[in-house]
Amino acid sequence: MSFSNEIKNELAHLEYDRLCCEIAELAGLVRMDGTILIGSKKGIGLELNTENAAVARKAFKGLKKIFHVETEITVQRRNRLKKNNVYLVRVPGQPKVMDVLDKLGLMKDGLMYNPEISAALVKKDCCKRSYLRGVFLGAGSLSDPMNSYHLEIVANSEEYADSLVQLIETFGLHPKISSRKNVLLVYLKESEQIADFLNIIGAHQALLELENIRIQKGMRNQVNRLVNCESANMNKTIDAAYRQRMNIELIQQHYGLEKLNEGLRAVAEARLAYPEVSLKELGTLMDPPIGKSGINHRMRKLEELADELRGKGYENN
Numbered sequence: 098m099s100f101s102n103e104i105k106n107e108l109a110h111l112e113y114d115r116l117c118c119e120i121a122e123l124a125g126l127v128r129m130d131g132t133i134l135i136g137s138k139k140g141i142g143l144e145l146n147t148e149n150a151a152v153a154r155k156a157f158k159g160l161k162k163i164f165h166v167e168t169e170i171t172v173q174r175r176n177r178l179k180k181n182n183v184y185l186v187r188v189p190g191q192p193k194v195m196d197v198l199d200k201l202g203l204m205k206d207g208l209m210y211n212p213e214i215s216a217a218l219v220k221k222d223c224c225k226r227s228y229l230r231g232v233f234l235g236a237g238s239l240s241d242p243m244n245s246y247h248l249e250i251v252a253n254s255e256e257y258a259d260s261l262v263q264l265i266e267t268f269g270l271h272p273k274i275s276s277r278k279n280v281l282l283v284y285l286k287e288s289e290q291i292a293d294f295l296n297i298i299g300a301h302q303a304l305l306e307l308e309n310i311r312i313q314k315g316m317r318n319q320v321n322r323l324v325n326c327e328s329a330n331m332n333k334t335i336d337a338a339y340r341q342r343m344n345i346e347l348i349q350q351h352y353g354l355e356k357l358n359e360g361l362r363a364v365a366e367a368r369l370a371y372p373e374v375s376l377k378e379l380g381t382l383m384d385p386p387i388g389k390s391g392i393n394h395r396m397r398k399l400e401e402l403a404d405e406l407r408g409k410g411y412e413n414n
Contacts, residue, residue: 101238102149104295104303108230109151111299116163118227121218123159124201125231126152128214129251133198140190143197146183152234153184160186164200166193212256214264225264230298232261239291239303242310248291249284258283268297334375341396342372343413344403351411352402364395 113119127145130152134142145156153170160168166188173183188194198204202215219225236251252258258274258281265272265283270290272283285291288311295304345365348354354362364387367379376396380387 100241100303100306103306104239104300105149105234105237106151107300107302108234108298109149109155111230113227115223117221118223119159119163120200121224121227122231122234123156123163124203124215124218125228125233126156126235127201127231128203128257129232129235129253130156131203133203134187134190140192141194141198142190143188143194145186147186147235148181148183149234150182150184153186155234156186160188160197164193164197166197167191212254213260214257219264225267226297226299229264229294233298242288242291242307243314246288246291247284247286248294249282252281252283255281265294268293270294270297335373337376338368338373341368341399344400345369347403347406347411347413348399350414351406361395361398364392365399368396 113122127143130145130147132144132146134144145153147153147156157168157170160166169187169189171185171187173185175181175183188197195204202218203211205211205215214228219228232250238249240247250261252261252274261283262272262274270285270293272285272290275282275284285294288307292304292307292311295301295307345354345368348357348365349369354365357365363383364379367382371379371382374382376392377389380389380392383392
C-alpha cells in the first residue's frame with residue numbers, strides 16, 4: 098500500500114462531533130472526485146469516483162447521514178494499466194440533489210458551478226481543516242518520504258487552485274502551483290511544511306511515521322557527512338605526509354640531513370620512519386613529544402629548504 102493510501106485510510110476513519118466539519122470535509126471530497134450528472138429523466142444526479150474503498154464508504158455514509166438522499170455504491174474493475182477497483186458512489190437524480198450541491202458549495206448565483214471555495218464552508222478553523230482533509234481524500238497524494246518529500250493536490254481550474262492556495266496559507270504554509278500534462282497541481286515540497294499539513298488535516302499516525310523517517314534520514318545523512326569528512330581528512334593527511342616525505346628525501350639527496358639543526362633533523366628522520374601518520378601522531382612519537390603546531394612549524398621550514406633546492410634545479414631522483 099502506498100503512503101498516500103495509508104494516509105487516506107487513516108483520515109477516512111476519523112469521526113466528527115460537529116455537523117459543520119462533516120459537511121466541509123464532504124464538500125472538499127465531492128469537489129475533487131464528484132461529477133454532476135445532467136440529463137437524467139429523474140433530474141440532476143451526482144457521482145463520486147475513487148480508487149479507495151474507505152473513502153468511498155465515507156462519502157456514501159456522509160451523503161446518506163447528512164442529506165438523507167438515496168445513494169448507491171458500485172464497484173468496477175479496470176482492465177487497462179492498473180487492474181484495480183474503482184468505487185462509484187452515485188446519488189441518482191432526485192429533488193434533493195440541488196440542495197446537496199448548494200450546501201456543498203458547488204453552486205454560485207444559481208449556477209451549478211463555483212470556481213472557488215465557498216466562504217460559507219470554511220468560516221471556522223475546524224471547518225478549514227476538515228475541508229482540506231476532504232480535498233486530500235479526493236485528489237491528494239504524498240510521495241514515499243523515504244525517497245523524497247512531495248505532497249500535491251490536483252486542482253481542476255486555475256481559480257480553484259488559487260483559492261486552495263489561499264486557504265492553505267491561512268495556516269502559515271506556503272504552497273506553490275505548477276502544471277503537469279495540462280493538470281494544475283498545488284504542492285508542498287519542504288518536509289516541515291508537509292508535516293504541518295498532515296497535522297492540520299488530522300493525519301497524526303502518518304505524521305509520526307513521517308517524523309520517524311525524517312529522523313532516520315537525518316541520522317543517515319549525518320553519518321554520511323562524518324564519514325565523508327573523515328575520508329577527506331584522511332586523504333589530506335596522506336597527501337600532506339607524502340609531500341613532506343618527498344621534501345625530506347630531496348633534502349637528504351642534495352643537501353644532507355646531517356647539515357640540518359637538531360630539531361629539523363629529528364622531525365625529518367621521524368617522518369621518514371613514519372611516512373603515513375598525522376602531524377599530531379608524529380609529534381607524540383618524538384622524544385620529547387612535540388605539539389602539532391611545533392611539528393607543523395618545522396615541516397614548513399623543511400618545505401622552504403626543499404623549494405630552494407628545486408629553485409636551483411634539484412629534483413627527487
